[in-house]
Amino acid sequence: MNMIDPFGRNISYLRVSVTDRCDFRCTYCMAEDMTFLPRKDLLSLEELDRVCSVFISKGVRKLRLTGGEPLVRKNIMHLIQQLSRHLRTGQLEELTLTTNGSQLARFAGQLADFGIKRINVSMDTLDAEKFRAITRWGDLGRVIAGIDAAQAAGIKIKINAVALKDFNDHELADLMQWAHGRGMDFTIIETMPMGEIEGDRTDQYLPLSLLRARLEKQFTLVDIPYRTGGPARYVQVAETGGKLGFITPMTHNFCESCNRVRLTCTGTLYMCLGQEDSADLRNPLRASEDDELLASAIDEAIGRKPKGHDFIIDRRHKRPAVARHMSVTGG
Numbered sequence: 001m002n003m004i005d006p007f008g009r010n011i012s013y014l015r016v017s018v019t020d021r022c023d024f025r026c027t028y029c030m031a032e033d034m035t036f037l038p039r040k041d042l043l044s045l046e047e048l049d050r051v052c053s054v055f056i057s058k059g060v061r062k063l064r065l066t067g068g069e070p071l072v073r074k075n076i077m078h079l080i081q082q083l084s085r086h087l088r089t090g091q092l093e094e095l096t097l098t099t100n101g102s103q104l105a106r107f108a109g110q111l112a113d114f115g116i117k118r119i120n121v122s123m124d125t126l127d128a129e130k131f132r133a134i135t136r137w138g139d140l141g142r143v144i145a146g147i148d149a150a151q152a153a154g155i156k157i158k159i160n161a162v163a164l165k166d167f168n169d170h171e172l173a174d175l176m177q178w179a180h181g182r183g184m185d186f187t188i189i190e191t192m193p194m195g196e197i198e199g200d201r202t203d204q205y206l207p208l209s210l211l212r213a214r215l216e217k218q219f220t221l222v223d224i225p226y227r228t229g230g231p232a233r234y235v236q237v238a239e240t241g242g243k244l245g246f247i248t249p250m251t252h253n254f255c256e257s258c259n260r261v262r263l264t265c266t267g268t269l270y271m272c273l274g275q276e277d278s279a280d281l282r283n284p285l286r287a288s289e290d291d292e293l294l295a296s297a298i299d300e301a302i303g304r305k306p307k308g309h310d311f312i313i314d315r316r317h318k319r320p321a322v323a324r325h326m327s328v329t330g331g
Ligand code: SAM
Pocket: 022, 028, 029, 066, 067, 068, 069, 070, 098, 099, 100, 120, 121, 122, 160, 161, 162, 189, 190, 191, 192, 193, 194, 326, 327, 330, 331
């Protein structure tokens, strides 16, 4: 059974934000004094497992855990272990996560044991001082130790960096070379206008077309059809032999091939990262012990998946396009 939305797109990818909390406060992602959700509002690990399993029975083939920081959710390894049963039956093709890497050294071995083959690690700079500044207190050494541990456990890593004007734009070539040198793919993401932060997003925004043109002065970038089920467009970098991805929601609309929906840790389903419309799955989940109500709430929500997002960053639009932070819907 598959979930097909009104525009004929097959929804086979679920991203789950397992917590809105994080041990970092990246300046483009969160305000310093974020108010986090009361713990009682969160779906329990058992409830998260139940919703994910219903999605899998309805055709989801790829499941990504994100957040906030997924590895700071208490007992998250228990959820991952439970979900890994769907890998063993073959119903789920991939179970993966996006992490800031701070807890990876501790969990890498278990993640590999539970069938995690690939993860994304977010890292915007290789300079320890700048890393501390952009994350407001993160320790780069610890993240790199986490990457070492994950690679030693046989997990493939893709490094994700957000392009921030006048912060890391002139460093992204070095970061890419470092990633490729360690056998990791590298993806650059445009900043998206999500949630109130202290700074002005217009000052951070850097169109990736410009960055690509800059990189092309130094490297030979060859477009390749490689896809990972996500929205990134990839090039092969001749000089490094590695892959470089661009995620360009602002300058290039990737909505026509969108195959995903996003679940928050309170059981709200967002059919589009860039729209406010959502569906509550927590009530149907809690209203009965069998999954019928939940399954029909999911069908109803998929039937409302919009055609695309309306992100815009310019000087006239001072407010974020969507009010919720990226940490709510999980990037
Ligand atoms: N804490 C984990 C991490 O940092 O990888 C997972 C959640 S984080 C919200 C997921 C991704 O979203 C990260 O790569 C982060 O850099 C990115 N992100 C956060 N806020 C963003 C924004 N406003 N625009 C673009 N990317 C953003």
